[in-house]
Amino acid sequence: MTNTLDGRAAFVSGGSRGIGRAIAIGLAAAGADVAINYSRDTAAAEDTVKEIEKLGQIGKAYQGNVDNFSECESMTSAAVGDLGEISILVNNAGIASRGSSVTDTDPNEIRKVIGVHVFGTHNLCHLLVPQMRGTDRGDVIMISSGATASLSGRGAPYNMAKSAQEAIAFTLAKEERPHGIRVNIVAPGLVETDMGKRLVRATRGVEDIRELDESSPFSRVCQPEDIADTVTFFCSQDGSYVTGQRLYVNGGGF
């Protein structure tokens, strides 16, 4: 199989639940050892690690907040110590914004959301990209959002954060290409995760997200595995000449 990730090690931020969990498991299924970061849910993180181990790969979980640089330092050095060189970084950790209009948004909320998505992404790139330059091939994947295309009202902090995160990606792709590092963006629409469920409850009053299957693209709400499969594609041999690209995984949009 040419698309194996055998011998590679990955770091997935926000890897305990939702999309990050599916990415961690998907990378492990393709042959990578996987370190995940989580901020709060230790039980969920341990469960993801178990799933990685069931696939015969090394799995590790590190608690910390990606917007805190010294916590990122501890997590990444522990990960490199436990797994060896990290050649895949998936910046997935994220938080939603609160649904206020621009004029009503608390400045602190903007700082907080940008802290996780943008500074968190930069922290991990700053710490892991230099050692990635020495590997045969490096991959940095940003999990962005369809929000960067729609830029809808009542989502300014999130829209701003994801847009800035994508700007890091497009820039980093050009800077690191001579080092064999690919940088790409996967931008999901609505996905069945805890965050997605909260979103449709808050914005559309939908209690059970699966009620939206019928009105969704291809008659189903997007699953975390759809996103994970795209991440694995980018990191694989099939994606080896692809960098600086963004792929929306949203069933074509609404």
Added chain:
Amino acid sequence: MSEFNGRKALVTGGSRGIGRAIVRRLASDGADVVINYNSNESAANEIAAEVRGLGRHAVIIQADVSVQKEAERLANESIEALGSIDILVNNAGIGATAVGRPHVAEATPEDFERLMAAHAFASHDLCRVLVPQMREADRGDIVMISSIAAQSFGPTGGTYAAAKAAMEALAFSLAKEERGNNIHVNIVAPGLIETDMADMMVKFQGRVTDSIAELADESPFGRLGSPDDIAGAVAFLCSARASYITNQRITVAGG
């Protein structure tokens, strides 16, 4: 791999270059394939033999897809040959250099007509005939092989870029129209790929003296794009791994 077992593909311009790599990849992942070619029958026979060696059905059909009646005949004969077609790769194309006058001001109306016909009208003719029967399949996939020219719009080749832009517009519209029928429509946009067509182009542009291979060192990741890079993206888009992806364009150009 048997990801595409039971699926039946038509690859236009499948005898050489990028098309050939796409045919090989779809067949090695399990698909039966109609290989369309225009002039090079022996190249078509070669890749057909390779596909049969993989245990898959291969049919070669000559047609100049830029001629409406021939595109329609190709689509109908493909359905006859394999029973149905559920993967269409619109890959056949010609470069502006091959047509002769790559500058917009010098290109004749006939040059432009020919490029539009090869890329945009041909894609429409094939979709028009093939989509209705594709709606009956569990899943349908249409992949347009476009070009970074439709994003970069560099000097020379404006007529080619316009034809590719029109082809992309067709794809984005079709994606929305056919989603309800579980047909996925996506675009793969190659950069400079080591093929005969690109070789001709870079020689015209005076970027090389003997061969496109001279550009490898200055290319992304120290190599030219290979037809297999494009085939990899096509295979991904048609696979179960991409079942929630439609209406998208992947640029395969090393950034």
